Amino acid sequence: MAAAKAEAAGPLRRALFVLAVLALLLVAAEAWTGEIRGHVVCDVCGDAAIGPEDHVLEGAEVAVLCITRSGEVINYQAFTNSKGVYIVAETMPESDRWESCLARPISSFHQHCTKRGDTHSGVKFTYSKPSGNSHTVKTFLYKPANAPLYCS
Numbered sequence: 001m002a003a004a005k006a007e008a009a010g011p012l013r014r015a016l017f018v019l020a021v022l023a024l025l026l027v028a029a030e031a032w033t034g035e036i037r038g039h040v041v042c043d044v045c046g047d048a049a050i051g052p053e054d055h056v057l058e059g060a061e062v063a064v065l066c067i068t069r070s071g072e073v074i075n076y077q078a079f080t081n082s083k084g085v086y087i088v089a090e091t092m093p094e095s096d097r098w099e100s101c102l103a104r105p106i107s108s109f110h111q112h113c114t115k116r117g118d119t120h121s122g123v124k125f126t127y128s129k130p131s132g133n134s135h136t137v138k139t140f141l142y143k144p145a146n147a148p149l150y151c152s
Contacts, residue, residue: 030093030094031091031092031093031094031131032091032092032093032094032096032097032131033089033090033091033131033132034089034090034097034098034127034129034131034133034134034135035087035088035089035133035134035135036064036066036087036088036089036101036103036127036134036135036137037085037086037087037088037134037135037136037137038062038085038086038103038136038137038138038139038140039056039080039083039084039085039086039139039140040056040057040060040062040080040084040086040105040108040139040140040141040142041054041055041056041057041084041139041140041141041142042054042055042056042057042108042110042112042113042141042142042143042144043113043117043141043142043143044113044143044144044147044148044151045143045147045148045151046117046143046144046147046151047151048117048118048141050139050141053148053150053151055084056080056082056083056084056085057080057084057108057110057113057142058080058081058082058083058084058110059079059080059108059109059110060079060080060084060086060105060107060108060109060110060140060142061077061078061079061105061106061107061108061109062077062078062079062080062086062103062104062105062106062140063075063076063077063078063103063104063106064076064077064078064088064101064102064103065101065102066098066099066100066101066102066127067098067099067100067101068092068096068097068098068099069095069096069097069099070095070096072096074090074098076088076090077106094131097127097131098127099126099127100124100125100126100127101124101125101127101135102122102123102124102125103122103123103125103137104121104122104123105122105140105142108142110142112144113142113143113144114142114144114145115142115143115144115145116141116142116143117140117141117142117143118140118141123137123138125137
C-alpha cells in the first residue's frame with residue numbers, strides 16, 4: 001500500500017513542479033530589464049577631442065538618477081572598470097520601468113586628471129529602450145590641471 005502511495009505521489013509532484021515553473025515564467029515575462037552604460041576618459045590636452053594621447057579612467061565615479069513610470073526616484077552609483085566603462089542595470093516590473101534618467105560624473109580618482117573637462121553637469125535622457133537593451137551615454141571627460149607641453 002505504501003508503495004502505491006509513493007507511485008501516485010510521483011506524478012503529483014511532477015505536476016506541481018511544472019506549475020511552479022510556469023508561474024515563475026509568467027512572472028519573469030512581465031519583468032523588464034534596463035541597462036545604462038558610458039565611458040569616462042582623461043582628455044590629456046583638454047581639447048574636448050578624444051585622441052591617441054587620451055586614456056580611460058578606471059575608478060571614476062558616476063551617479064545615475066532615474067524616474068520610473070510609477071514616479072519612484074532611484075539613485076544609482078557606479079564606478080568605471082579598467083576600460084573606463086560604467087554600467088548600471090536593473091530588473092523590475094514593466095509597470096515600474098525607467099522613464100527618464102540623468103547621468104553625471106561625480107569624481108575622478110586619477111592623480112593627474114581630476115578637473116571636469118566638459119561644461120555639462122550631466123546628461124538627461126528619456127529611456128525608451130525595450131527590455132534587455134542598453135542606453136549608451138556620451139563620454140564624460142576629465143582633464144589635468146595643467147596640460148603637457150606637447151599639447152600646445
